[in-house]
Amino acid sequence: MGMTMTEKILAAHAGLDEVRPGQLINAKVDFVLGNDITAPVAIEEFRKLGLERVFDPERIILVPDHFTPAKDIKSAEQAKILRDFAREYGIKHYFEIGRVGIEHCLLPEQGLVAPGELIIGADSHTCTYGALGAFATGVGSTDMAAAMATGELWFKVPETILFNYYGHLQPWVGGKDLILYAIGDIGVDGARYMAMEFTGEAIAELSLDGRFTMANMAIEAGGKNGIFAPDAKALAYLEGRVKRPYKIYTSDPDAEYAQVKEYDAGKIAPQVAFPHLPENVKPVTEVGEILIDQVVIGSCTNGRLEDLRVAARLLQGKKVHPEVRLIVIPGTQEIYLQALREGLIEIFIEAGAAVSTPTCGPCLGGHMGILARGERALSTTNRNFVGRMGHPESEVYLAGPAVAAASAVRGRIAAPEEVL
Amino acid sequence: MLIRGRAHRFGDDIDTDAIIPARYLNTSDPAELARHCMEDADPQFTSKIHPGDIIVAGKNFGCGSSREHAPIAIKAAGLSAVIAHSFARIFYRNAINIGLPILESPEAAARIQDGDEVLVEVEEGVIRNLTRGETYDIIPFPPFMQELMTAGGLMSYVARKVGKNV
Numbered sequence: 001m002g003m004t005m006t007e008k009i010l011a012a013h014a015g016l017d018e019v020r021p022g023q024l025i026n027a028k029v030d031f032v033l034g035n036d037i038t039a040p041v042a043i044e045e046f047r048k049l050g051l052e053r054v055f056d057p058e059r060i061i062l063v064p065d066h067f068t069p070a071k072d073i074k075s076a077e078q079a080k081i082l083r084d085f086a087r088e089y090g091i092k093h094y095f096e097i098g099r100v101g102i103e104h105c106l107l108p109e110q111g112l113v114a115p116g117e118l119i120i121g122a123d124s125h126t127c128t129y130g131a132l133g134a135f136a137t138g139v140g141s142t143d144m145a146a147a148m149a150t151g152e153l154w155f156k157v158p159e160t161i162l163f164n165y166y167g168h169l170q171p172w173v174g175g176k177d178l179i180l181y182a183i184g185d186i187g188v189d190g191a192r193y194m195a196m197e198f199t200g201e202a203i204a205e206l207s208l209d210g211r212f213t214m215a216n217m218a219i220e221a222g223g224k225n226g227i228f229a230p231d232a233k234a235l236a237y238l239e240g241r242v243k244r245p246y247k248i249y250t251s252d253p254d255a256e257y258a259q260v261k262e263y264d265a266g267k268i269a270p271q272v273a274f275p276h277l278p279e280n281v282k283p284v285t286e287v288g289e290i291l292i293d294q295v296v297i298g299s300c301t302n303g304r305l306e307d308l309r310v311a312a313r314l315l316q317g318k319k320v321h322p323e324v325r326l327i328v329i330p331g332t333q334e335i336y337l338q339a340l341r342e343g344l345i346e347i348f349i350e351a352g353a354a355v356s357t358p359t360c361g362p363c364l365g366g367h368m369g370i371l372a373r374g375e376r377a378l379s380t381t382n383r384n385f386v387g388r389m390g391h392p393e394s395e396v397y398l399a400g401p402a403v404a405a406a407s408a409v410r411g412r413i414a415a416p417e418e419v420l
Numbered sequence: 421m422l423i424r425g426r427a428h429r430f431g432d433d434i435d436t437d438a439i440i441p442a443r444y445l446n447t448s449d450p451a452e453l454a455r456h457c458m459e460d461a462d463p464q465f466t467s468k469i470h471p472g473d474i475i476v477a478g479k480n481f482g483c484g485s486s487r488e489h490a491p492i493a494i495k496a497a498g499l500s501a502v503i504a505h506s507f508a509r510i511f512y513r514n515a516i517n518i519g520l521p522i523l524e525s526p527e528a529a530a531r532i533q534d535g536d537e538v539l540v541e542v543e544e545g546v547i548r549n550l551t552r553g554e555t556y557d558i559i560p561f562p563p564f565m566q567e568l569m570t571a572g573g574l575m576s577y578v579a580r581k582v583g584k585n586v
Binding site: 045049078123139149150 | 433435437438441442443445446447448459460461463479480483484485486487488489492506508509510513514517518562564573574575577578579581582
């Protein structure tokens with residue numbers, strides 16, 4: 001019996017020839033990640049062990065990205081815990097303000113993710129890195145502390161659902177639409193504890209940025225990880241970023257899948273998820289008249305260069321609706337700089353958008369665009385739970401950057417074609 | 421272990437933003453987190469609960485963010501356990517790691533009503549509804565997780581492994 005790529009990576013890191021779904025294993029981790037919300041709890045737990053060193057100071061990554069640049073005194077104290085710990089334990093990959101980006105945009109860009117690696121992060125969207133053929137999953141702070149001490153962690157080998165997107169992508173359809181469509185189909189717990197493996201013609205057409213978006217939202221279907229077999233596009237992305245040797249794993253033809261989902265990409269239009277769950281999905285053509293107060297383009301889901309390019313194409317020469325606030329947040333400094341060089345930032349500012357330094361900020365209701373009672377936002381972020389972006393009586397609708405840009409211009413949720 | 425308390429019912433897909441909203445995550449102080457436990461699911465929740473009370477919920481409890489602040493807030497609020505139809509995986513790991521008893525029982529999740537008096541016999545794998553005189557089975561934990569819980573959570577287990585006493 002063959003194995004899926006997820007099973008192969010877990011087996012290799014557990015020193016086993018073979019693993020099966022449901023099996024509990026102890027596996028070595030290649031990288032351990034934490035941020036300014038989760039790492040302080042992990043650091044406190046780690047310090048209780050009284051160890052003089054972490055398992056490997058080059059394999060721990062600390063990214064203060066959530067409430068930074070510090071939004072208040074308490075947040076500044078939390079971020080300082082990471083800074084002090086990084087200095088004390090010689091953590092190589094600590095990213096200071098001005099160099100930091102949103103963690104899941106930053107790590108792949110910095111060459112900290114390679115195919116076949118096992119990465120854990122005390123952040124649920126760590127599953128993003130599966131776009132490069134790594135096994136990456138979100139854990140809690142105590143798990144992070146244990147892995148910082150030992151370089152290992154226990155895992156239950158997940159079953160895998162295979163998602164095959166055949167056919168060709170429609171205009172203005174990107175990774176966000178493909179993944180929202182799947183979540184709409186299987187529900188927010190449709191892949192609970194499972195691996196989500198993505199394949200098909202439309203996936204081959206999709207850019208790496210689009211694949212990061214898809215893997216990123218595996219958690220919104222309850223998934224343990226999202227994963228793609230690395231192809232020539234993935235290798236081109238890795239070129240010049242990852243210098244260490246790595247191994248590419250692909251699923252065997254006779255690998256066993258818990259389910260196989262077949263989607264005709266040619267029938268998938270831009271999608272919108274209604275409050276208050278990412279599974280409440282409709283095609284943008286069926287949303288009706290929904291007025292909005294704010295649009296956010298950014299986050300670990302859609303804060304990459306391609307997202308900004310798509311938004312800029314629709315915003316060029318146009319103005320943000322007078323009753324809408326558009327906030328654009330490039331995911332990293334590198335993305336920001338490239339967007340600046342390409343003239344995208346100029347397009348956003350001339351359209352009347354606010355452009356922010358990289359931060360998770362508004363996505364989780366932290367800062368940089370909190371909603372008041374009764375306000376409604378259309379956002380390229382990943383969650384539309386009650387109170388996610390501010391007041392518990394505010395609302396968040398999720399979509400990709402094309403729908404977001406069009407909606408910012410029209411003042412209501414709009415299809416991209418409406419502003420061309 | 422015996423757990424006894426009054427039930428507080430919630431629905432399906434209770435996410436970690438509802439359990440502890442991110443606006444309070446600029447601290448990890450358990451007492452402060454406890455004051456906002458379940459705030460966006462029920463703003464009056466913390467004024468209704470008594471020490472030892474139990475949360476009973478539907479499917480996929482704890483979905484969303486990986487914030488360990490969620491089980492910490494529930495534990496620090498004095499709640500003794502969460503019974504649900506099913507749990508989201510990161511919440512499940514986090515609860516076991518910090519020693520918050522979580523019990524999977526679709527039967528109990530469907531039958532227990534708000535305010536019912538509930539007794540959980542953890543080792544026996546049974547939940548008794550004292551108000552209604554009913555008994556429900558608990559889906560047992562895998563042996564490794566039982567071992568982890570007996571060891572006093574993940575960090576005690578790790579401390580033994582690295583040769584330190586915590």
